[in-house]
Every structure is written in structure tokens, then in C-alpha cells.
Amino acid sequence: MVIQENASLLPFNTFGIQAKGRWLSSFSTADGLAELLDRSEGKEKGAVPPLILGGGSNVLFTHDVDGWVLRNEIPGIDAEEDGGDVLVTAGAGENWHAFVLHCLDKGWFGLENLSLIPGSVGASPMQNIGAYGVEIATVFDSLEAWDKEDRKIIRFYKGDCHFGYRESYFKKEGRGRFVILRVTYRLSRKPHLHTAYGAIKEELERMGVSSPAPRDVSNAVIHIRRSKLPDPQVTGNAGSFFKNPTVPQVQFNQMKKDHPEIVGYPSMESGVKLAAGWLIEQSGWKGYRRGDAGCHPKQALVLVNYGEATGKEIWQLSQDILDDVHTKFGVTLEREVNIF
Numbered sequence: 001m002v003i004q005e006n007a008s009l010l011p012f013n014t015f016g017i018q019a020k021g022r023w024l025s026s027f028s029t030a031d032g033l034a035e036l037l038d039r040s041e042g043k044e045k046g047a048v049p050p051l052i053l054g055g056g057s058n059v060l061f062t063h064d065v066d067g068w069v070l071r072n073e074i075p076g077i078d079a080e081e082d083g084g085d086v087l088v089t090a091g092a093g094e095n096w097h098a099f100v101l102h103c104l105d106k107g108w109f110g111l112e113n114l115s116l117i118p119g120s121v122g123a124s125p126m127q128n129i130g131a132y133g134v135e136i137a138t139v140f141d142s143l144e145a146w147d148k149e150d151r152k153i154i155r156f157y158k159g160d161c162h163f164g165y166r167e168s169y170f171k172k173e174g175r176g177r178f179v180i181l182r183v184t185y186r187l188s189r190k191p192h193l194h195t196a197y198g199a200i201k202e203e204l205e206r207m208g209v210s211s212p213a214p215r216d217v218s219n220a221v222i223h224i225r226r227s228k229l230p231d232p233q234v235t236g237n238a239g240s241f242f243k244n245p246t247v248p249q250v251q252f253n254q255m256k257k258d259h260p261e262i263v264g265y266p267s268m269e270s271g272v273k274l275a276a277g278w279l280i281e282q283s284g285w286k287g288y289r290r291g292d293a294g295c296h297p298k299q300a301l302v303l304v305n306y307g308e309a310t311g312k313e314i315w316q317l318s319q320d321i322l323d324d325v326h327t328k329f330g331v332t333l334e335r336e337v338n339i340f
Helices: 030-043 096-106 123-127 200-206 216-228 249-258 275-284 310-327
Strands: 003-007 020-027 051-053 065-072 077-082 085-091 142-147 152-157 178-188 236-240 263-266 272-274 293-295 302-304
Touching: 003 249, 020 030, 030 065, 030 142, 030 178, 085 302, 096 216, 123 178, 200 216, 249 272, 272 275, 275 310, 293 310
Parallel strands: 020 065, 051 065
Antiparallel strands: 003 020, 077 085, 085 178, 142 152, 142 178, 236 302, 263 272, 293 302
């Protein structure tokens, strides 16, 4: 077990923020996690609890971590047949996009719309990640998590996870108590394609594909994402920084009168879901840059680090955007990224 002191977290967050952890280590098994938690609790009485870090693709460090940072590197992919479905279990430390491509190679379908989302498998149920009409809740079966209070492994099924829009039990009631170890997805050997959302249909037509297979949908999603979103290895970012807000139908109707071109969709919850990117763009922030912190010129939902921005500078930019959108539209945006 390797433990680093005053370790740089720069390689472990896609925003490319310079921050340090007082202690840094990694685990690849539940036993390894339990041992590290024992050691961290011994050194940290009264201090901040250990920070569990996956792919670092949905975090913004605004200061150094005065405590332990534990990287989840649990590996492995297993599958078993269950009627016409395939139950695929992956370690929380597996790279998400590589896992999606692996499933496609094996003929296990259902994740193709979620191609090229950065991060790790363990973050997928925590964030209920979603794109182009598909969310993890659509294909989720169960997960195993380490309960830090009762010191044992607990299995959670779909109903236990309280999935919502980019939300789950693990971000709310269970926040900080559980460490996700493995996730099981219920996939299919028969494709059930989702091509109506966003620009997938248009991209397939551009590709000359009239009868798409799951791999075609994946390739279309990859191309769309690469054309709209910055590569974190080139320009620091954490993908969509803000959630799409939901407003009551009455409020949307009034907004539609004031702004006929406003973008809104029926919400699975009550009300109408607005496009946060549209609100931000209409407020004049798309392409804005303040030093090395900026709002991406192709996608207003994405805040970026052009090189040397600090986490505090990016956070302040996000706060200015929140305040301005609220002033102009009366809508309160919510950050999707976890702030530390």
C-alpha cells in the first residue's frame, strides 16, 4: 500500500486544477478500502472525512484537501445470462467509456447512448449519468457498496437508489456514508435503439446509415460529443457544469410570452425542463473568458480551465452566471459538478 503525503491532485481531476491532498492512496478491493479507512480514521480524528475519488471528472477543487484522498481503482467485468438479458457487473474503478465499448464488443446493448461520458463506472449510479434520452436508471440492476458506519458490504437495488435527474440516494441521504464497489447493469442482446433525442438521427443520416446498429449509435454520439464538447486532456473541464432546471408550467407559459424562442421539454417530474445552456447563452456568457476561466464557445453548459485557472476562479464564474440567469429569467440554476 503506497501512501503519499502532500500529493498533487492535478492528474486526478479533469478540470486540471492544482490542488493537494494531505494524504493520497488508492484501493482495488473492499478489504483495501477498509484498511485505508481504518488508517485515515486513526490519523484524522476531528478532521475532514476521507474523500473518495473516482475518475475526477465531476469535481472542482477550490482548495487543498486537508485530509485523506482515496482513489477507487476496483477493476473487473463479469457477465451472466438472465433470460433474454445479460447482467453485467463492473468494478467501480473501470473507465466508463472503455466499459461501454467493451459491452458493445460483447453484444451487450443498452449503453450506446452513454458513449464518451468521462469518468468511472462507480460514478454512474451516483450521478445517474445520462445523455441523449438514456439514463443509468434505465439499465441499472443493483450495486454493492461499503457501508462506512456498519463496516460491511450492502447491496442496493434500483428502488433503493432514489434515482432522479443527475441525482441518487448516494448524493443526498447516503452522501458520505457509502463507497460504491461494483455496479450491475441489465443489458440486452437485442438492440432497442434510442435515436430520436438530440442530433442522433441527423448524425446517422450524415454518416449515411439508414438502418443503424448499436455501434452506429455509439459512433454518432461520440462524433456529436467531440464536435460540441472540449477534450479534458486539452482543455480542463468537467462536462456539463449546470443541470437543466425544471419550472412550473405556469411559469414556463409566461416565459414563453416574454421569450417565444425559449427551449423547453415536458419533464418526467412536474413542470417543464428548460435548457440551461440556452438560458446561459441568452444571458451573454457563452464564449466568455475571464483570465483562464471561461464558458465554452460551443456549449454554454461547460465551464473550462484554459490553463492556469484556480478552482475558486471557476467557482466564482459559475456564481456570476447563476446570479445573472436568475436576474434575467427568474430561474435558479443548480451546479451539477461536486465542489470541494
